Structure formats: structure tokens, C-alpha cells
Amino acid sequence: MTATITEARPALAGRDAYRDELTRIAGEDPRVLCLEADLGGKNHPFQRAHPDRFFNLGIAEGAMVDMAAGLAVGGYRPFLSTFAPFAALRAAESLKLTLGYLNAGVTVVAPYAGVSGAWFGTTHHCLEDLAVLRSVPGVTIAAPYGEAEMRAVVRAAARSGKPYYIRTGRNAAYTSLPGQDGELPLVVWDSAGGEGEPCLVSVGEEGTRLALEARERAPGLAHAHLVYLDHDHLARAAAELAGRHSRFVVVEEHRREGGVAEALALLMPRCEVVGVNAGHDWPAEGGDHHEVMARLGFDLPAVLSAASRLRAP
Numbered sequence: 001m002t003a004t005i006t007e008a009r010p011a012l013a014g015r016d017a018y019r020d021e022l023t024r025i026a027g028e029d030p031r032v033l034c035l036e037a038d039l040g041g042k043n044h045p046f047q048r049a050h051p052d053r054f055f056n057l058g059i060a061e062g063a064m065v066d067m068a069a070g071l072a073v074g075g076y077r078p079f080l081s082t083f084a085p086f087a088a089l090r091a092a093e094s095l096k097l098t099l100g101y102l103n104a105g106v107t108v109v110a111p112y113a114g115v116s117g118a119w120f121g122t123t124h125h126c127l128e129d130l131a132v133l134r135s136v137p138g139v140t141i142a143a144p145y146g147e148a149e150m151r152a153v154v155r156a157a158a159r160s161g162k163p164y165y166i167r168t169g170r171n172a173a174y175t176s177l178p179g180q181d182g183e184l185p186l187v188v189w190d191s192a193g194g195e196g197e198p199c200l201v202s203v204g205e206e207g208t209r210l211a212l213e214a215r216e217r218a219p220g221l222a223h224a225h226l227v228y229l230d231h232d233h234l235a236r237a238a239a240e241l242a243g244r245h246s247r248f249v250v251v252e253e254h255r256r257e258g259g260v261a262e263a264l265a266l267l268m269p270r271c272e273v274v275g276v277n278a279g280h281d282w283p284a285e286g287g288d289h290h291e292v293m294a295r296l297g298f299d300l301p302a303v304l305s306a307a308s309r310l311r312a313p
Contacts, residue, residue, distance in 0.1 A: 011175045014168030014205065015081070015111040017150040022079055023049050025158045031075060032158060035068055037061050037082035039111075061086045065094035065106070072104040077158055083117070084110035084167065088129035099163035100136040107157040107164040113143075114206060114253035115283060115292045116169035125292075127278045130229060131258020133165045141230040143167040143204035146176030149227055152184050169205045172289070177208075177225060184227050186237045191215060192244075193222025198310035199245040200303070201226060203252035203260045206293065210276075211251050214303045221307055229260055238267035247272045247310045251303055253293065254278060272310065276302045 068078040117124035199222035202211035250261035261275030
């Protein structure tokens with residue numbers, strides 16, 4: 001069942017869209033299970049609708065992944081969720097063995113990615129997850145922007161029965177780009193761009209938000225949005241990107257190392273690829289999400305400056 005998103009209500013944040021869509025899917029597929037690491041609160045929609053298939057494992061993230069592996073081998077479709085740093089880093093060994101070596105059909109949904117946990121501090125930030133998960137063969141990695149994309153990715157994961165890692169933020173809610181209710185394309189072209197203009201490549205919620213804001217300031221820029229970020233998807237997306245442009249600014253809320261900009265630079269050796277990202281610093285002061293990003297140099301001026309440097313003379 002596909003949820004209809006109308007003007008009658010605001011869009012849901014990514015983690016809320018995930019919970020709602022998984023609850024709907026579980027109503028039709030008894031194999032679907034929901035595991036949480038003390039993150040769901042008292043009114044989790046899946047727990048209310050399917051209490052016999054909801055498991056709160058507490059702050060035991062590695063054990064949760066291990067449990068999901070056994071359930072997947074037993075024929076279930078487990079979805080598990082915890083903070084991105086605790087999924088990708090604390091439970092990294094379990095993820096490597098479960099999603100990689102065993103190729104178990106487990107979907108990991110990781111909110112609080114990047115520095116979306118702003119006030120929680122460095123222990124709850126995660127700017128390294130793409131580097132970790134992209135190094136594990138066989139995992140489909142997605143970073144949807146907006147409710148419709150999140151729902152589409154969750155449906156695809158439930159159908160596939162393959163390993164998935166889905167990255168999202170905390171509470172920010174965005175409206176997906178047009179035409180994102182069905183199967184998602186490799187590259188979502190928001191704008192073809194003007195002659196001689198570079199192409200912005202947006203990744204995830206905040207990367208896409210910044211790219212869209214940059215396009216408002218500089219309408220001639222091209223903009224390609226990527227949802228799937230694992231090697232297999234990026235290799236095919238790179239062929240499409242390089243067939244239309246030769247200069248790219250990749251915008252991603254991640255470290256420079258191991259991110260999508262590095263991957264695309266290797267996949268498109270004849271193109272010029274630069275990244276706007278969170279760099280190498282550690283946030284040392286509190287603030288809201290956008291304030292922390294700005295202190296890391298990941299903001300609209302950085303995107304516009306990178307695009308300006310790449311413009312054809």
C-alpha cells in the first residue's frame with residue numbers, strides 16, 4: 001500500500017515516514033518485524049498495530065543486529081533502527097557479518113545521521129557511516145530526501161529481502177522532489193542547468209536542501225539528486241552523470257573521506273569533481289543542526305563558492 005501525501009497535512013520527517021510506512025507494509029506481510037534500540041518512545045505506530053512483532057532491545061545495538069540476522073535466516077524481514085553512530089560504528093562488526101558476510105535480509109534504518117543530533121554532541125553525531133557501509137560488499141545504501149522517497153525506499157527494502165542501510169536525519173521534514181512516489185530512478189534530475197554551468201549532486205536531506213537553495217540563488221546550475229549511494233548504484237549513476245556534464249559539486253553531510261564525492265571522482269576520471277562536506281573538524285560547541293553544520297563549513301555559501309569556482313571561463 002502506498003501512502004498518499006496531500007496538501008492536507010505537512011510532510012513527515014524521515015524517521016516518522018519510515019515507521020508509518022513499515023506499519024502499513026506489515027499489515028500485508030506477516031514476515032515484517034520491527035526492532036528498536038530504545039528509540040521508539042511510547043507511541044510507536046508499529047508497536048500499537050503489531051505488538052507481537054515489535055521488539056525493543058534497549059541500548060544493545062550489536063545484539064539487536066545479531067538477533068535480526070537470525071530472524072532473517074528464519075524467513076522473516078526484520079527492520080531495525082537506532083541512532084546512526086550506534087548502528088554504523090558501535091555495531092560495525094555485527095553489521096559487517098550480518099549484512100556483508102551472511103548477506104542477510106536485514107534493513108537498518110539510521111536516524112540522527114550527520115550532525116542532526118546537534119545538541120547531543122559528538123558522541124551522537126555520525127559523519128562516517130557512508131564510509132563504513134560503502135566498504136561492506138552487497139549492502140544497498142540509501143539516503144532519501146523527503147517523505148515520498150523514504151516510503152519508496154522502505155517499500156523497496158521490504159520487497160527485496162536484501163541487506164539495506166537507510167540514512168536519515170532527526171526531525172527535519174522535507175517535501176520530496178516531484179515524481180518520487182514510484183520506483184526511484186538512479187538519478188533524479190531537478191534541473192538540466194545552463195550551458196557552461198556545473199552540476200550540483202545532492203546527497204541526503206541536508207545536501208539536497210542546500211543544493212535546492214543554491215539553485216534558487218543561481219538558477220543556471222544543474223542539479224542531480226542521488227538516493228542510492230552504494231557502489232553498484234553509484235557506478236551506474238556515474239555513467240549517466242558523465243554523459244550530461246563534466247564538472248560536479250557533490251553536496252553531502254559527511255566527512256570528506258569515504259563519501260560520495262570521492263567515489264564519483266574515481267568513477268568519473270575524465271570529469272572534475274569537488275565536494276562540499278563536513279571536512280575534518282569536530283564540533284566543539286552546541287547549537288541547532290544548521291548552526292553545527294555551518295561551523296563545519298557545510299552551508300549555502302560553501303556550495304555557491306564551490307560552484308562559482310567550477311564555472312567555465
